[in-house]
Amino acid sequence: MRAVKNSVAAQPRYFTEKFSDAKPVGKVVGSVSPVGVLRRGADAEGVISIDHGGIRIQPILNPGWGKEGVVYGPYQRQNGLAFAILLLNGHNASQTGKVERYDLRLRRWIKGSGTDSRWQRILRWPGSMQRSGIMRRLVWWLRESLRTINSVEVKENLATGWFDKEVPQEPLGSGNLFVMHSIGPENGELWVNIGRRMLPVVRGVQNLPLYLVIVLREEGAAYYCASLPNAKDCAPYPEMRLLAIDPFQREPELYAGLYQSILGEIGFKVDTRVFGARVEHVPDWERWYGSAHAADTLTGSGSLAQDPSEIGGEWKIIEGSMLRTPDGVRSDSRMSSASLFPETMSGLVHVLVQVPAEGYAEAGLLFRCQDAEYGWRFLASSKGCQAQIRTGAEWQDCAV
Numbered sequence: 001m002r003a004v005k006n007s008v009a010a011q012p013r014y015f016t017e018k019f020s021d022a023k024p025v026g027k028v029v030g031s032v033s034p035v036g037v038l039r040r041g042a043d044a045e046g047v048i049s050i051d052h053g054g055i056r057i058q059p060i061l062n063p064g065w066g067k068e069g070v071v072y073g074p075y076q077r078q079n080g081l082a083f084a085i086l087l088l089n090g091h092n093a094s095q096t097g098k099v100e101r102y103d104l105r106l107r108r109w110i111k112g113s114g115t116d117s118r119w120q121r122i123l124r125w126p127g128s129m130q131r132s133g134i135m136r137r138l139v140w141w142l143r144e145s146l147r148t149i150n151s152v153e154v155k156e157n158l159a160t161g162w163f164d165k166e167v168p169q170e171p172l173g174s175g176n177l178f179v180m181h182s183i184g185p186e187n188g189e190l191w192v193n194i195g196r197r198m199l200p201v202v203r204g205v206q207n208l209p210l211y212l213v214i215v216l217r218e219e220g221a222a223y224y225c226a227s228l229p230n231a232k233d234c235a236p237y238p239e240m241r242l243l244a245i246d247p248f249q250r251e252p253e254l255y256a257g258l259y260q261s262i263l264g265e266i267g268f269k270v271d272t273r274v275f276g277a278r279v280e281h282v283p284d285w286e287r288w289y290g291s292a293h294a295a296d297t298l299t300g301s302g303s304l305a306q307d308p309s310e311i312g313g314e315w316k317i318i319e320g321s322m323l324r325t326p327d328g329v330r331s332d333s334r335m336s337s338a339s340l341f342p343e344t345m346s347g348l349v350h351v352l353v354q355v356p357a358e359g360y361a362e363a364g365l366l367f368r369c370q371d372a373e374y375g376w377r378f379l380a381s382s383k384g385c386q387a388q389i390r391t392g393a394e395w396q397d398c399a400v
Contacts, residue, residue: 015072017277023050025058028070041070041257042167055274063096063154063262066169071257072279073166080286082215083256084278085160090263090270092180092188092205094157155182156191158272160258161214162221164251171259172198176221176249178212180205192223195248202233202243209275211237215285216254220246222290242291245350294342300324304338312342328354337366353380 015037023031026046031039044067047058060068075081110118159168161177171177173196181189183203190202201223208231213224223243227234235241256279264270287310289295294312298304304322305315315322320336322329346367353363362381369375377395378387388395 014280015278016280017072019050019054019275021050025049028055037072039070040072040166040255041259042067044068053275055272057090057260057263057272057274059090059263059270060260065159065171065259065261066167067259067261069167069257069259070274071163071166071255071259072277073255073257074253075162075256075279077216077218077250077252077254078281078286079217079288080215080282080284080290082213082278082280082282082285083162084211084213084276084280085258085274086209086211086276087160087258087272087274088209089158089180089188089207090272092157092207093182093184094262094264094270095155095182096153096262154262156180157182157188157262158258158260160212161193162216162254162256163259164254166255168259174249175251175254176214176216176223176246178214178223178225190225190243192244192246193249194244194246199244204232206232210234211240213240215282215290217247217288217290218250220249222246242348245290245348247350247352293344294340294346296340298324298329299326304329309340312340315340328352339366339369355380355382357382 015033015035017033017035017037019033021031021034025048026043028039028048028050029041029043033039045061047060047068048070049056049058055070057068110121112121116124156172156179158180159171159177162175163171163177164175168174172179173193175193177193179191179193179198181191181198181200183189186204187207188205189200190205191198191200193199202225206227208227211226215222215224222245224240225234225243226237226240229236233241257277258274260272263272285291288297289311292311294309296309296312296315300307301324303317304324305317307324308314316339318337318339320331320333322331322336322338349365349367351365355361355363360382362379364377364379366375366377373393374391376387376389379385384400386400387398389398390396
């Protein structure tokens with residue numbers, strides 16, 4: 001395994017990497033890009049190269065984290081520091097698992113689609129472009145058939161974003177990352193890290209290019225994605241969809257990049273491609289709320305409506321009392337609620353709620369409210385969470 005130390009070149013604070021310099025396998029990690037940025041990381045099996053304007057990561061013989069990846073840094077966490085990456089994951093459903101016997105796999109490979117006879121395929125193979133990497137493929141099939149690759153099941157195949165280490169042995173739950181999780185027939189599921197837990201945000205991710213952006217905050221980060229037009233649950237580039245907000249992570253030093261833990265399921269050649277990477281500070285997002293069009297820490301003193309929100313307008317008390325405190329807003333009434341009506345329609349809404357460990361109290365969010373008898377709400381308490389809808393006199397549970 002090869003990890004790069006701080007001895008190669010001075011790294012510019014911010015950069016745009018388009019991979020215009022070709023590099024053979026095993027020569028990417030440790031190289032300096034044309035813009036003067038040092039490519040750190042690890043390439044234990046020598047499968048990372050650069051060609052045709054992009055990084056290429058070939059299939060890995062020994063699945064696991066901390067073996068194959070390219071990162072940049074370190075960077076100090078700050079509001080508005082963004083990492084963007086444009087990539088095409090080799091196979092979103094990549095995972096470990098038992099495959100058919102080695103001899104059966106060889107026969108199936110020699111037979112191919114069945115369009116040509118076996119002898120025609122064998123005679124044509126020496127001149128085929130597909131012969132490169134055949135020994136690695138044969139070794140992969142043999143290891144999988146003997147179940148000697150790894151006794152631990154690996155279903156998370158790609159991680160990209162802000163890592164807490166240059167060579168992470170277990171990136172899940174640390175830093176601020178996008179992670180691709182295999183869900184079998186539905187292909188992949190995109191996860192994000194929220195307070196050391198992985199939250200699914202897009203299910204059934206297609207094998208299409210993804211443009212992923214993570215904007216750091218002093219505490220946490222905001223996650224954005226885009227892809228091709230009509231890609232499932234993604235905005236069409238150059239528009240971006242805000243997927244989630246993390247208010248918890250606080251690692252002061254981070255590395256921007258990606259790591260691959262496994263590629264492919266049964267040894268066929270599917271390479272991951274990375275076409276661009278960028279680290280930049282976004283001045284318009286250097287406040288604690290980033291790109292939000294309405295935001296309030298809810299701290300202070302006096303009535304909530306006494307002071308306007310930091311951005312988004314004035315609060316209106318609907319019922320009860322809502323009081324600002326140094327720790328956030330609280331209510332002295334049995335039932336209290338307040339509303340905020342920003343000028344722009346809201347998409348993702350992020351609210352942080354703390355409930356008492358003992359006794360019973362609940363807090364929640366009202367949304368899609370037309371009047372006092374029609375709307376939705378989401379409630380959190382020490383007993384759990386529930387989503388409800390109201391179309392008349394009473395609230396009805398939708399999910400608990």
